[in-house]
Amino acid sequence: MNNCLPHNNQPLDTETLPSVLARIHEEVVTEYGKGKVADYIPALQQVDPKQFGMALRTVDGEEFYVGQAETNFSIQSVSKLFALMLALEIVGDDVWRRVGREPSGMRFNSLLLLESEGGIPRNPFINAGAIVISDIIATHSSIPSKRIEDFIASLSGNKNNRVDSKVAAGEKATGFLNTAIANLLKAMGNLHGDVDHTLECYFKQCAITMNCIDLVRATECLANRGNSTFQTGEHKPVADKRINSLMLMCGLYDAVGNFAYNVGLPAKSGVSGGIVAVAPGQYTVSVWSPELDHYGNSVLGQLALEKLTIYTKTSIF
């Protein structure tokens, strides 16, 4: 698409949103067949590829959605966003002693940089970084996966956002690369707990089930200065500036530059085809469509978000 358009960063016109989302839906479904579902995690292989859902929630609490926005899916790497929020809540800036804040420019499950950079992963959204975050959560929690589930459910307001244990078990059985990453981290002194225990926490967090509507609610705090309508209990405000900047630089694997260029919003994707994005001060938006491009990002999802920021002129730039 030609996105060399002026006048971005406009206030969102909610009156036109239902027709904008309907138009996006109609336009993107013509792109089915251009990507492939992730096949290295057994449960993801079985998902019907021709599905598309999209939800948008404004900071005033208005919600709009189209397509399969209420269909549950395994959030995979989108969970890394919530795990980072939780780890920052638990240990604060000490997270950054063990994980960097730079894009990696490598595949999300690559081992290459880890060894040459002394066991400090480039950022919390590649697998190595996310496994260190799991280690932080696991070493500070009695039942780590329950703590993440409860944290996510408290943000989304949906108690059904739980681990799908079949998905987690399937990934555990085939997760040789993640096991290698965890062992390398352990050997290099950046994994403090037990390797298997940490991996179990990691696989389970990736297997948490949500839908597009849950995702826009759970990330509201990132658009709304750290505050969330649904969050209950004692929580520190979410470090929205910190997390949004990391999403912008590191949230879409090694295609993050292209995504920032085309869409212009901080976002986080996962290999199940979900993407959640934030327009600070305005809205959160999520898309889900399982067919992925070469980098592991949803083909229809990226296109839908590009169209959204063009049609509504709400890129942050």
Ligand code: GLU
């Ligand atoms: N559980 C997946 C893995 O570790 C997550 C990958 C992703 O969504 O980026 O490979």
